[in-house]
Amino acid sequence: MDKHILILGGGYGGLRIIQRLLAANLPRYTQLTLIDRMPYHGLKTEYYALAAGTESEAKLRVAFPEDPRLKVQLGEVTSIDLEQNMVHLLDGDPIPYDYLIIALGCEDKYHGVPGADQYTHSIQTMPQTRETYQALNNIKPYGQVAIVGGGLSGVELASELRESRPDLNITIYDRGESILNPFPEKLKRYVSQWFHENDVDLVHKANITKVEPQILFNHDQPIEVDEIVWTAGIQASRIVQALPVEKDSMGRVALSPHHYLEDYPHVFVVGDCASLPHAPSAQLAEAQGDQIAQVLLNMLHGEPLPQLPKIKLKGVLGSLGKKHGFGVMGDTTLLGRVPRVLKSGVLWMYKYHLG
Ligand SMILES: Cc1cc2nc3c(=O)[nH]c(=O)nc-3n(C[C@H](O)[C@H](O)[C@H](O)COP(=O)(O)OP(=O)(O)OC[C@H]3O[C@@H](n4cnc5c(N)ncnc54)[C@H](O)[C@@H]3O)c2cc1C
Incomplete structure (x- = not known):
């Protein structure tokens, strides 16, 4: 049947x-x-690069499989x-x-912050990321960018944007005591130091209470900015x-x-x-x-259901621009060029297997 x-x-x-x-x-x-x-598979893990302007959209699309048993309906x-x-x-x-x-x-999850859904940009879908790219790359020279959220995507976006627009003033607002909160201390120190050396400001223990057009309220204090990107949940x-x-x-x-x-x-x-x-x-x-x-x-096939093992993950890799990165594989923390090369390799393999 x-x-x-x-x-x-x-x-x-x-x-x-x-x-x-x-x-x-x-x-x-x-x-x-x-x-x-979308008429293609979008490589969402790279959307930060599309937003920053360092990767073209065409490179982040992969065609869906062609097979007589599969119908693709848009x-x-x-x-x-x-x-x-x-x-x-x-x-x-x-x-x-x-x-x-x-x-x-x-x-995106906006945690009930008034104005956040209206006045911040997103990197969750390709169309949203396209708009974010335009907004960030149209900012006047030496303008101000606020990135709300210091998790993996906020960190990757900030570092990529730094390489794409050396003139911009970039600040990450994070509610924890450090960016990349769940990661090992050594890794957090390395990434914080990279931002320090590359002139990206970090604001810890932030509490964004409201967003208005080009105004971010941290602990109710207004901060004027040119664009805001939301990566906070x-x-x-x-x-x-x-x-x-x-x-x-x-x-x-x-x-x-x-x-x-x-x-x-x-x-x-x-x-x-x-x-x-x-x-x-x-x-x-x-x-x-x-x-x-x-x-x-x-x-x-009408067969008994298989015994499924617990899902084990290989680790996490993140980028700091095109040359540096960080990662955790089991108990090992990786910092510098090696995790960046590994991250590029993982992406290459993924695209290769998709043909
Ligand atoms: C900037 C960034 C960096 C990231 N980096 C990493 C990383 O390094 N490693 C990692 O493992 N994960 C990373 N992630 C997370 C990862 O991208 C997601 O966990 C992953 O995409 C989830 O896969 P999914 O299949 O659930 O959803 P998605 O990959 O998001 O796929 C959802 C699909 O559903 C379609 N869709 C959604 N709604 C509708 C609708 N209403 N009608 C029709 N179609 C719809 C979309 O077009 C999309 O094709 C990153 C995420 C971001 C944003």
């Missing part, structure tokens, strides 16, 4: 599942449909009806499914947050050990939308995607 697998989102999680399914021995009448708002998902097994789009008829994979990623896609199921504080959906919704065993959630015991990352979305593909294949 025909089985229709509908995948919402062709990012790191969704695309990994598609790749694994197409490479496997799929039952004969299985049809896959991918719905995405469109904006507006809601999911778990009772009717239907997905609704902004334009076009609702799409029914036998199996659903929700891989819609995340969006994420939450699951609003489509996922609207589902009538259990969610965590980031709006990510609680799942069974086999990554499906407890009450809907034919609905899987992957990546930034899934509540997992790790911080969201592309690496996590891919590792979880591998497991979901295994489970789904067993379901399609």
Whole structure:
């Protein structure tokens, strides 16, 4: 009997599942449909470089696979009806499914700060990043940029922007006592020192209380700036947050050990939308995607579900411009040129495997 697998989102999680399914021995009448708002896979882990102006957009696009068993449908998902097994789009008829994979990623979380959603720029989607690129690169010489959030993406954006626009005054506002809070002390000191040497200001223990056009309020004190970029938190896609199921504080959906919704065993959630015991990352979305593909294949073949091992991640790599970087692999902290080269290598391998 025909089985229709509908995948919402062709990012790191969704695309990994598609790749694994197409490479496997799929039952004969299985049809896959991918719905995405973009006509290509976007390399989101590099959006900081697109925003800074050091990477061209074309290099951050990867074509979706071409296969007679896969239909790619472009469109904006507006809601999911778990009772009717239907997905609704902004334009076009609702799409029914036998199996659903929700891989819609995340969006910025503004923590209720008034004005933050209106008056700051984002690097969460490609269209938003394009706008951020324009805004940052149109700033008058020696203008002021505020980056709210000193996590991985804020740090990567600030350092890349420093190399792209040496004239700008760049400040990172972070609410912790140090940027990159969960990382080892040695790494935090190295990155802070890099910013010190490269003239990027760090404001610790910041509390952004309000944002107005070109004004950032830190502890209620106004600071005039030319542009503000928000990298201070994420939450699951609003489509996922609207589902009538259990969610965590980031709006990510609680799942069974086999990554499906407890009450809907034919609905899987992957990546930034899934509540997992790790911080969201592309690496996590891919590792979880591998497991979901295994489970789904067993379901399609009528076999018992596999025993899934705990997901183990390889580590984290970050960049400080094009020449320096940092990383943590197990207990080892990497600083300087080696982690930067490794990061470029990981990206190259990823693109290579996607053809
Ligand atoms: C600047 C930056 C740097 C990062 N660096 C790293 C890193 O070094 N390492 C790492 O592991 N992770 C990194 N991450 C995190 C990583 O990018 C995400 O965790 C990862 O993209 C999650 O994959 P996903 O499949 O859940 O979602 P995404 O990859 O975001 O894919 C979601 C897909 O859904 C589509 N979509 C969303 N909503 C709709 C809709 N309503 N209708 C139709 N289509 C829709 C999107 O177009 C997209 O294709 C970084 C993130 C940022 C922003």
